[in-house]
Amino acid sequence: MKVDTFQSEADIPRRFGWIGPFLEGWSIFKQSLLGKIGLTLLIIFAVMALCSFIPPLINPMYNPMTGVDPEITHSTGPSWRHWLGTDFMGRDIFSQLLAGARVAFMVGVSAAVMSIFLGTSIGMTAGYMGSFVDTLLMRLADMIMVMPTLLVVLILSSVFGQLNIWTIVVIIALFRWPGVSRIIRGQTLSLKQRSFVEAAKVAGASHLGIIIRHIMPNVLPLAFLFMTFRVTSAIIIEAALAFLGFGDPGTVSWGMMLQWVWKTGHMFQAPYWLLPPGICISLITLSFYMLGRAMDEVLDPRLRKEDQGA
Amino acid sequence: MALLEVENLSIGYNTKGGYLKAVEGVSFALEEGQSLGFVGESGCGKTTIGMALMGLLPSNGSITQGRILFEGEDLLEISEKKMRQIRWGKIAMIFQAAMNALNPVQRVVDQIAEAIMTHSPAVGKRGAIEQVKDLFQIVGIPQERMRDYPHQYSGGMKQRAIIAMALACRPKLIIADEPTTALDVIVQDQILEETKNLQREFNIGMIFISHDISIVADVSHDIGIMYAGQLVEYGAREEVFESPVHPYTKALLSSYPTITGDRSLLQPIPGETPNLIYPPDGCRFCDRCPGAKPGCGEESPVWVDVSPGHKTLCYHC
Amino acid sequence: MDNQPNPILQIEDIRKVYKTKGSVLGGPGTDVVALDRISLEIYKGEIFGLVGESGSGKTTVGRLIVSLEKANQGEIFLDDVEITGLKGRALKGFRRRVQMIFQDPYQSLNPQRSVYDTISEPLAVHAIGNPETRQELVEEAMKSVGLSPPGDFLHRYPHRLSGGQRQRVAIARAMVLRPQFVIADEPTSMLDASISAQIFNILLEMRENLSVTILFITHSLAAARYLCDRIAVIYRGNLMEIGPGEEIIRSPRHPYTQALIDAIPKFGHSGEIKRYGTLLGTEREGTNGLCCAFFPRCKVASETRCGEERPRLNECSPLHSVACHYAEEGFEL
Numbered sequence: 001m002k003v004d005t006f007q008s009e010a011d012i013p014r015r016f017g018w019i020g021p022f023l024e025g026w027s028i029f030k031q032s033l034l035g036k037i038g039l040t041l042l043i044i045f046a047v048m049a050l051c052s053f054i055p056p057l058i059n060p061m062y063n064p065m066t067g068v069d070p071e072i073t074h075s076t077g078p079s080w081r082h083w084l085g086t087d088f089m090g091r092d093i094f095s096q097l098l099a100g101a102r103v104a105f106m107v108g109v110s111a112a113v114m115s116i117f118l119g120t121s122i123g124m125t126a127g128y129m130g131s132f133v134d135t136l137l138m139r140l141a142d143m144i145m146v147m148p149t150l151l152v153v154l155i156l157s158s159v160f161g162q163l164n165i166w167t168i169v170v171i172i173a174l175f176r177w178p179g180v181s182r183i184i185r186g187q188t189l190s191l192k193q194r195s196f197v198e199a200a201k202v203a204g205a206s207h208l209g210i211i212i213r214h215i216m217p218n219v220l221p222l223a224f225l226f227m228t229f230r231v232t233s234a235i236i237i238e239a240a241l242a243f244l245g246f247g248d249p250g251t252v253s254w255g256m257m258l259q260w261v262w263k264t265g266h267m268f269q270a271p272y273w274l275l276p277p278g279i280c281i282s283l284i285t286l287s288f289y290m291l292g293r294a295m296d297e298v299l300d301p302r303l304r305k306e307d308q309g310a
Numbered sequence: 311m312a313l314l315e316v317e318n319l320s321i322g323y324n325t326k327g328g329y330l331k332a333v334e335g336v337s338f339a340l341e342e343g344q345s346l347g348f349v350g351e352s353g354c355g356k357t358t359i360g361m362a363l364m365g366l367l368p369s370n371g372s373i374t375q376g377r378i379l380f381e382g383e384d385l386l387e388i389s390e391k392k393m394r395q396i397r398w399g400k401i402a403m404i405f406q407a408a409m410n411a412l413n414p415v416q417r418v419v420d421q422i423a424e425a426i427m428t429h430s431p432a433v434g435k436r437g438a439i440e441q442v443k444d445l446f447q448i449v450g451i452p453q454e455r456m457r458d459y460p461h462q463y464s465g466g467m468k469q470r471a472i473i474a475m476a477l478a479c480r481p482k483l484i485i486a487d488e489p490t491t492a493l494d495v496i497v498q499d500q501i502l503e504e505t506k507n508l509q510r511e512f513n514i515g516m517i518f519i520s521h522d523i524s525i526v527a528d529v530s531h532d533i534g535i536m537y538a539g540q541l542v543e544y545g546a547r548e549e550v551f552e553s554p555v556h557p558y559t560k561a562l563l564s565s566y567p568t569i570t571g572d573r574s575l576l577q578p579i580p581g582e583t584p585n586l587i588y589p590p591d592g593c594r595f596c597d598r599c600p601g602a603k604p605g606c607g608e609e610s611p612v613w614v615d616v617s618p619g620h621k622t623l624c625y626h627c
Numbered sequence: 628m629d630n631q632p633n634p635i636l637q638i639e640d641i642r643k644v645y646k647t648k649g650s651v652l653g654g655p656g657t658d659v660v661a662l663d664r665i666s667l668e669i670y671k672g673e674i675f676g677l678v679g680e681s682g683s684g685k686t687t688v689g690r691l692i693v694s695l696e697k698a699n700q701g702e703i704f705l706d707d708v709e710i711t712g713l714k715g716r717a718l719k720g721f722r723r724r725v726q727m728i729f730q731d732p733y734q735s736l737n738p739q740r741s742v743y744d745t746i747s748e749p750l751a752v753h754a755i756g757n758p759e760t761r762q763e764l765v766e767e768a769m770k771s772v773g774l775s776p777p778g779d780f781l782h783r784y785p786h787r788l789s790g791g792q793r794q795r796v797a798i799a800r801a802m803v804l805r806p807q808f809v810i811a812d813e814p815t816s817m818l819d820a821s822i823s824a825q826i827f828n829i830l831l832e833m834r835e836n837l838s839v840t841i842l843f844i845t846h847s848l849a850a851a852r853y854l855c856d857r858i859a860v861i862y863r864g865n866l867m868e869i870g871p872g873e874e875i876i877r878s879p880r881h882p883y884t885q886a887l888i889d890a891i892p893k894f895g896h897s898g899e900i901k902r903y904g905t906l907l908g909t910e911r912e913g914t915n916g917l918c919c920a921f922f923p924r925c926k927v928a929s930e931t932r933c934g935e936e937r938p939r940l941n942e943c944s945p946l947h948s949v950a951c952h953y954a955e956e957g958f959e960l
Contacts, residue, residue: 196737204722206752218737498892566824568893578823582791582792
């Protein structure tokens with residue numbers, strides 16, 4: 001049915017043209033309980049990550065990796081001196097937790113950005129070019145998609161020894177793009193049929209121009225949505241690797257903390273040590289997931305529609 | 311007693327932008343075997359009226375005032391169970407997106423038979439299929455196409471199947487919402503001709519809803535012109551088309567290209583339809599009306615009788 | 628227009644076949660002939676109407692002219708230059724001269740780009756002017772389609788425009804390059820009547836003020852009659868009749884055109900209309916691939932002649948051609 005929407009809001013200056021859609025999206029986002037919880041949790045984690053630099057400045061013994069409390073030789077419970085207790089070497093668990101938040105953001109966001117970048121560009125290329133390029137790229141995507149990421153990283157690290165945290169990030173990115181690229185390709189295929197793309201062609205625009213001006217702005221929101229889900233999976237993979245003992249020994253991640261708990265046999269003796277990183281991993285993945293779900297609602301065109309019926 | 315009497319019906323939708331007054335103060339009556347056409351542009355509320363008569367308003371829509379008397383019974387007062395029996399049993403509808411109203415994975419004959427059996431379980435499967443055979447005869451689908459799937463039908467045949475389905479329970483009233491919008495002109499002509507014959511034959515009351523004046527003019531006895539949620543002119547077809555009174559009706563008629571008469575410059579209506587969340591005070595057409603007078607924007611117009619049965623919502627006509 | 632018509636666009640013997648994929652369970656794909664060796668000429672400065680039902684191939688003609696699709700056979704000339712094989716810079720130069728207005732204004736504007744972005748894109752593509760002059764050109768184009776004052780609309784996004792406003796933006800985009808030839812593919816089929824009339828009048832003004840030639844593709848004979856100097860009727864990929872608009876409406880010669888006119892619901896001046904009654908009640912089988920396209924539904928047709936030989940377009944009076952064996956001798960029903 002033909003619907004004529006007619007609104008008469010004040011005009012927004014050109015350079016801030018995105019503010020209108022953004023405010024509209026924000027008002028939908030605000031209605032979502034999931035989104036609000038997710039965002040609150042994320043802000044807490046972000047504050048934790050930002051604060052991770054403070055403890056070592058107060059006292060070198062609070063350095064998460066190298067700082068050792070000289071008075072302590074074994075794992076102790078929470079005290080005023082160590083809010084969450086210490087690990088087996090006398091390192092402060094609270095400062096490790098803060099450092100872990102920083103690593104989680106780093107790993108999650110950078111792996112997600114890389115895999116989304118790969119997935120989006122490959123998906124757009126495949127969808128726009130079509131024919132054999134499409135077939136080739138999508139078969140490649142299928143091949144990678146069926147490989148279990150965790151297993152491949154395990155094999156790689158047993159071949160090459162301990163992997164650096166950035167290597168792990170790159171590997172996660174390389175293995176997590178196919179899902180995104182499939183979705184972006186589908187979106188591109190449908191956009192290619194829309195007559196604004198044909199209008200651009202008739203106007204003489206080049207393929208690159210069409211991709212940049214017409215395809216990309218319309219797939220980017222979807223790509224951002226998938227980024228939140230990819231962050232979740234990247235954090236989980238990194239934690240699993242670290243817990244299994246294939247993490248970067250030079251960084252303090254929550255997975256690493258869990259591995260220390262387990263390796264030193266404190267699994268059932270030191271809940272103050274086991275629970276915080278475990279809970280943090282669950283909560284941060286949950287919060288990104290909830291954020292994604294809320295963004296899904298923001299991007300859902302059915303919810304954007306102004307009037308029904310009439 | 312009229313088959314259907316609608317009195318002062320008002321319907322609104324809760325939308326994100328606010329409360330949208332889709333229909334306001336609409337009254338009309340339909341005698342048995344007669345047909346009534348509603349014409350208006352998109353967003354004028356014509357589809358909403360059809361949905362309200364069927365009791366199928368979307369969840370964010372509500373009827374704020376008025377009565378819908380069908381065979382003397384107020385449809386807004388009766389239980390949902392009773393309404394279900396009336397719906398399809400006595401009031402049937404041909405939807406706007408008729409093409410999509412058929413289930414693609416079920417044979418056409420089975421779909422219609424199922425509709426019959428839901429309303430009168432006594433007939434049984436075999437009896438229902440017999441009835442479908444008769445219906446297909448009536449709407450002009452060849453017998454051998456009965457067991458086809460919907461995708462094997464052309465657009466016109468799908469539309470005929472939909473009409474057969476609407477006729478299945480021998481309704482007293484059929485509401486046809488843009489019944490031929492997606493069809494080519496030759497098929498449209500055939501379908502409209504068919505519909506007129508069926509209506510005469512079975513003495514069915516019909517309400518046609520369309521944005522296309524010419525279709526409504528072709529099939530309806532009475533015409534209601536709608537603008538921005540209000541009925542603005544109502545009367546017999548000949549009266550409304552040959553001596554239109556309301557400025558909107560006149561403007562609408564002179565914005566249609568025709569193949570008859572002189573080829574004169576079309577007079578488009580300037581501007582756009584008003585926002586129904588914040589409808590203008592006074593006459594809703596006054597912004598676009600060539601004959602608007604100073605008072606038009608302040609005072610709500612009232613119904614004026616032009617001649618018996620022909621009335622208009624305008625002060626100055 | 629002067630008496631000596633001056634063709635700007637010539638289509639010669641164009642054929643377009645779409646291949647459909649076969650089903651998974653065997654069965655080869657079938658070829659659908661969208662256009663069956665069509666030839667026509669469009670004269671400078673006229674509005675030419677191409678009228679047909681859905682599936683008649685009318686949209687394909689437009690898409691072939693702007694090179695959105697390639698024909699299987701035949702040639703298209705713009706100002707005597709063959710255009711079907713153009714590539715690279717020559718193609719880009721051609722793009723500047725021929726533009727298209729699409730059917731659905733809800734699909735033809737990028738929701739992520741403002742009115743200014745949309746209308747200025749062709750200018751940017753062809754590197755015309757600098758940002759300031761571009762804004763002037765855009766505002767000028769907007770005024771010419773009735774989007775004024777331009778400042779009110781320039782920075783709006785499509786979701787804040789009504790259907791009619793969107794189509795105006797689409798027309799402004801097509802016109803901003805000052806093309807010689809514009810294809811309007813059912814530009815009003817998604818719009819309300821009062822808004823359609825506005826669009827029609829904009830197209831008429833365009834022709835008047837910018838001396839552009841327009842190919843108007845439509846399913847509505849009434850709209851074509853209103854806008855067009857000449858009308859061609861197309862049916863299942865075949866041209867049935869070409870002639871001056873008023874003549875096609877008042878004295879159609881082809882049985883299909885007559886059936887179309889019969890089918891249009893009339894109101895108001897119903898007295899003067901006669902019914903031709905050329906449409907066959909039940910379709911008959913087409914004898915073979917050679918029969919007239921309208922043979923299965925034509926009451927006039929004869930098995931021996933129309934069923935065996937496809938009629939060619941023949942001039943029956945100056946400027947008026949009909950593809951029917953019985954057009955010249957006439958037929959009575």
